Amino acid sequence: MMTRPRRVIIATMTLPDNVDATHALLGAGDYVADRSLATAVFLSLTLHRPLFLEGEAGVGKTEIAKVLAGTLGRRLLRLQCYEGLDVASAVYEWNYSRQMIAIRLAEAAGDVDRERLGDDIFSRGFLIERPLLQALEPHDQGPPVLLIDELDRADEPFEAYLLELLSDYQITIPEIGPIQAAQPPLVVITSNRTREIHDALKRRCFYYWVDYPSAERELAILALKAPDADAELSRQVVAFVQRLREMDLFKLPGIAETIDWAQALTQLDVLELDAAVINDTVGALLKYQDDIAKVRGSEAARLLDEIKTALEDGRAGG
């Protein structure tokens, strides 16, 4: 839920020329970034190499690509990976019905030169372009941002197929030949690490591990993404989530969960956390029954006491 209007961005911004500018650029898109992330993004933008983002689910990997496209005024081309993703849905497909009509027309006209007909119907005019091929096309606003999302869900052959694209920004279609990008697109690849991506692919990218944010950064993110939440409540929410991340849970809550939870609590008009509220809403944070059982009840009360004391101390100290 986006309550704050996005800032209007003048189309086609120039690329940032240092890390500070990159940091500011991400900030302009409401993305609270670490300096390390800004550095990786800057390198990727200047050296025209893909950015490989790995991290747990819900830490804002995909968001980076969206923010980059938004702030730079580029088109965002998104390729969601899944098992069995093939060339026909990722790169290009022939327009079969048009091809068939072309064959019929040629036959009706008595054109029997099948060699030439073959060249005709396997030419660019009969090509349906999918995201990867679209990314190589020239665009008015400048080269697009190509987001290859959750690459770990695709299978190894597809990963191997990407190698040519990522190193040379080129795609080879057997019937036509290689198609080279006019200007290299900005490529962002994300992975949830449900399997290891091959070294050959990682070698061609700048790698960045997107970690859970610090309390300070998480609070800043909440202020942007859940602006209606009470300031005190946000502080408690962040402290509680940070405390949960220290526990041995099967799935730790990500930033997306923190935002969900803060928004849920706001909807319920909660101004302060208490054990009962946590018990009722913990489903927004934890998605495994074992984890919920571990946290619910007396444990939640204990954690809550801990963080409240810590927050009191922090305030007294500050």
Place this chain on the structure above:
Amino acid sequence: MNTPRAGLAVAGSGRLLANIMHFARVLRAAGIPLGPGTVIDGVNAVCAVGVGDRDDFYWALHAVFVNRARHRELFDQAFHVFWRNPRLLERMMSMVLPSFDHPGAVSEQALRRRIGEALQGGADAGDGEPPATEIELDAALSWSGREVLQEKDFEQMSSDEIARARAAVARMHLLLARVPTRRYRRHRQGTRVDMRASLRAALRSGPGTIPLERRRRGRRPPPLVVLCDISGSMGRYSRMLLHFAHTLAADRGRVTSFVFATRLTNVTRYLREKDVDAALERISEAVSDWSGGTRIGSCLDEFNRLWSRRVLGQGAVTLLITDGLDRDAGEGLGDQVERLHKSCRRLIWLNPLLRYADFEPRSAGVRAILPHVDDFRSVHNLSSLEELADVLSHVGPRHEEGVSQWLASR
């Protein structure tokens, strides 16, 4: 070609020719692939440089016999042992004495057991006298046929039998039942029309028709995850099963292997080493809890938390290799096995203790694991390993049938 013959004639004047030939056989047995042609080349190379200088001799043979980086070390060690470096020969003798229970001692040695054994084989063919200790050892071994070896328990095998069993393991293939993928391949009886192929065919065929080409879903074996217990009670089995895991990893892609005793170690990268001895050596260097006690529950907990999402994602088949003897008396083990079972396509428990006909699921660990596995098999000899390969090659029953059958047969 006259040169080889001329070379042979020159070298043949001494015992050098026979020795180079034996040396080549030692190398071949140790794993460097050498054909007879290479041996002749080696003789010619030696003839060309002369036998006056030991270094020249070494590099001449090196230039011919070694053509892969990883063979250099093997060659070096074999050379010095074979061509009589007394100090190293001494070390080799101590090395050949079987010490399977002390993998640490083995890993300290620069020498590989394989060279020792290869040399042994080559030696009685004529060159030099094998050390006396080996003869004693050999006397203790009796020739056992393939069938005997098949049924013999790993624990009771002599070092020679272990070696042959390993060779047998190295030849095994594990054909996992292939599962349908979401990718389509051309197939004549496929259920879908392959438009691209059809249109190509239309250009080849005459006017008026477009012959339909078909495609259907492809199939491929699922990923495999091996969790191997290396605690003291597993003794020799775990080493043999690591050989098995090495064979699996070399045979097919998508195999992830872990060892555990008191803590969990991912050994996938080590097992990618082509040379099985080098792989096991690197594992024993990396693992600190070899032959200790077992804490199955906490190791599986670690696996579930840190690894399951990374390696079980695509419907993996999991082999859990343990005797179920848990130092923590099965505490928290049941929950972890249940979670593991729910995260993978099939969980197969391999337990060497099952070889005893009167095995009863009494220990707390065994009772905690048993309700959550899809299949429960013994791995204590070669035929049980082969059976395993057999079982995995077709889609097996889920828990209900798998284990209750075993329980019913009690």
